Amino acid sequence: MTKPAFSFQDLRTHNNIVYPTYQEYAAAIGLFASETEGEYALMEAIAALKTPYQLHVFFVHLLVNDCLEQHADMWSKYQDSLSYDYYLENSANSVLAKELCLRHISQLLEEFGLHLSRFGIEEPVEYTDEVLHEIGRWSAHTEELMAEVESAYQSFTVEQRFVFKEFHNPIHNGMPLYIFLDGKAGRGKTFLIHTIVNYVRSIGKVAVVTATSAFAALLYPGGRTAHSAFKVPVQENNELLVAEVEYNSPRADLLQEASVIFWDEAPMANCAVLECVDILLRNICQRDEPFGGKFLPVRVIFGKHVLSSFLWESFQIRRLTIPIRNASDPEFASYVDSVGDGAGPYIPLPCLDNLTLYLFQYLLSYVFSSRKGPLKECRVLLVALYYGKDCLRYIAGIPSSYYCTTPDPYAQFGPYFSYLVVVKIIA
Known part of the structure; x- marks a missing residue:
């Protein structure tokens, strides 16, 4: 027969022994069969489809009342279930979800004057959303x-x-x-x-x-x-x-x-x-x-x-220095390097001279001579090759030239700098 309790001390008394905490009293009367009962209770709460917020509150009470044997291990084991609501709210970003969950649990612990570090759980890092987004973007991969x-x-x-x-x-x-x-x-x-x-x-x-x-x-x-x-x-x-x-x-x-x-x-x-x-x-x-x-x-x-x-x-x-892209063809790799250095071979094609001239003149007259109205009020950017000056004849305005810092290896009168670009700005 259970005696009625008339004081808080009576609530902690069993067989004339006054236990210092309610947890020890509960263990003495068999409510907690072992130290793993706290984990069993958490597992039961998760299985009962409790909301993540309710799980946070319950997890905090388990921490405060020292019902869990290994606090940090319990967090690592059940963090996905505890943070599932934040996971859904943040586009399956698991890093951000766990960070927000820790923040909420930390806030609940502060009501008891405690911190996560007291239980061996690392404090949430106060990352900004941009940092969390960058980390979470790759965390799943x-x-x-x-x-x-x-x-x-x-x-x-x-x-x-x-x-x-x-x-x-x-x-x-x-x-x-x-x-x-x-x-x-x-x-x-x-x-x-x-x-x-x-x-x-x-x-x-x-x-x-x-x-x-x-x-x-x-x-x-x-x-x-x-x-x-x-x-x-x-x-x-x-x-x-x-x-x-x-x-x-x-x-x-x-x-x-x-x-x-x-x-x-x-x-x-x-x-x-x-x-x-x-x-x-x-x-x-x-x-x-x-x-x-x-x-x-x-x-x-x-x-x-x-x-x-x-x-x-x-x-x-x-x-x-070791070629990779063209490793199987050293000769071609050397040729590509020479082209990249601006020292590739010059290969004349006399058969195309007249054809090129005809096509170029036709292209100039087609592109520039018919420019009327609003089309004239624009800026034209031309690569400064041999035909650059011919193009400028069709365009009104004052031309400006910009020089590059690479000497022209084909210059006939010394290492003059070649034109990088010719720009003509319409006033």
């Missing part, structure tokens, strides 16, 4: 990404393996490293960078991939232009550029969280853009080191603008 990395590594050349291994410590330890990756076409630069990006994302870290041109940015999953990634204003002839990224903005958090930043075709950008990004990352990371100490590999070919910047001294040069 980590195994696939790692499989691609392992497959790619097996096919690497000796040079590629050396560079890949060199990246390992900076990625994991946050050590600053600035790599200038150089190589002619077909040497596997894009393949190497793509593999490194996959590796970074497969271990749950952030990789920001940028390029000077939009076309190059499309070569990489998640790639974006440098102007978009760093919000550098597009202004010509401006050496005092200021990136439009606020210190506490989501974009600043993304750049700060990035383990590695790639910048393809960096020499195509003005050195003012590179130095603008340097100042931005120094301010965001609060580190007076080049690019804020961020690990910055730059996959490019040599360019005047980068070489003229004071930041150039910070870079280590790594060159890929």
